[in-house]
Amino acid sequence: MARRRQLYEGKAKILFEGPEPGTLVQYFKDDATAFNSQKKGTITGKGVLNNRISEYFMLRLGEIGVPTHFIRRLNMREQLIREVEIIPLEVVVRNVAAGSLATRLGIQEGTRLPRSIIEYYYKNDALQDPMVSEEHITAFGWAGTADIDDIVQLTLRVNDFLTGLLLGVGITLVDFKLEFGRLYENDEMRIVLADEISPDNCRLWDSKTGEKMDKDRFRRDLGRVEEGYQEVARRLGILPEAGVRDLKGPETVQ
Ligand code: TMP
Numbered sequence: 001m002a003r004r005r006q007l008y009e010g011k012a013k014i015l016f017e018g019p020e021p022g023t024l025v026q027y028f029k030d031d032a033t034a035f036n037s038q039k040k041g042t043i044t045g046k047g048v049l050n051n052r053i054s055e056y057f058m059l060r061l062g063e064i065g066v067p068t069h070f071i072r073r074l075n076m077r078e079q080l081i082r083e084v085e086i087i088p089l090e091v092v093v094r095n096v097a098a099g100s101l102a103t104r105l106g107i108q109e110g111t112r113l114p115r116s117i118i119e120y121y122y123k124n125d126a127l128q129d130p131m132v133s134e135e136h137i138t139a140f141g142w143a144g145t146a147d148i149d150d151i152v153q154l155t156l157r158v159n160d161f162l163t164g165l166l167l168g169v170g171i172t173l174v175d176f177k178l179e180f181g182r183l184y185e186n187d188e189m190r191i192v193l194a195d196e197i198s199p200d201n202c203r204l205w206d207s208k209t210g211e212k213m214d215k216d217r218f219r220r221d222l223g224r225v226e227e228g229y230q231e232v233a234r235r236l237g238i239l240p241e242a243g244v245r246d247l248k249g250p251e252t253v254q
Helices: 046-063 099-105 134-139 145-167 225-236 243-248
Strands: 006-009 013-017 023-028 031-034 039-042 070-073 078-082 089-096 112-122 171-185 188-194 202-206
Touching (some): 023 046, 046 070, 046 145, 046 225, 089 145, 112 145
Antiparallel strands (some): 006 013, 023 078, 070 078, 089 112
């Protein structure tokens, strides 16, 4: 196979030119960073698991009518996606106080919030993704009010659906981050869910024990990081066929 042209390398993923115009290949790495890359590491098999977990969530969301960039999984570490114009926002939804919200507002981690809260962060590594309001988003033209309406509606649907789906397998969806993109088709623009949904960008706690099964195991040096990601995949019924031995390979041909 011809070597694909790399278009972008992020902290956990690489984007390559896709086989057809308007498509990209999204490659999931095992690299992990936290605190705006101050902490760096590798989580063995993470890319394989996140590829599967994100595929699973995007497919289920597609089935209930949430538009996403996902087309299909290609292999262990790659998926084919639609090329979208990424809106430079990290949209965070919180159901239970944790992480930066718990710190910022002095709320005990684990406290259920009175209702789901949406926050926006401006996607800009150099500025360490500062929190912004709708005022900043519209004033600086990152998205218009109609775009924000779409984003909020989609975000709340994703939250409701994933909360239920995960609760069914004994996992509490504490909070998560979404990214959206603009998809241009036949002179029309639609906002679609982009990036990934995985334990890298969700907080997932065992509903009974409260045990963390997400990237906080890495951020906070809790140990058994790989096991957290595997347990999420196992509960969703999507561990690679051969089980965890499969996670290191085969490496993809690019
Ligand atoms: P926070 O509590 O650190 O603000 O994180 C909220 C949620 O957003 C949590 O599920 C992790 C996710 N997240 C990302 O996906 N990327 C990021 O850069 C940050 C800071 C958080």
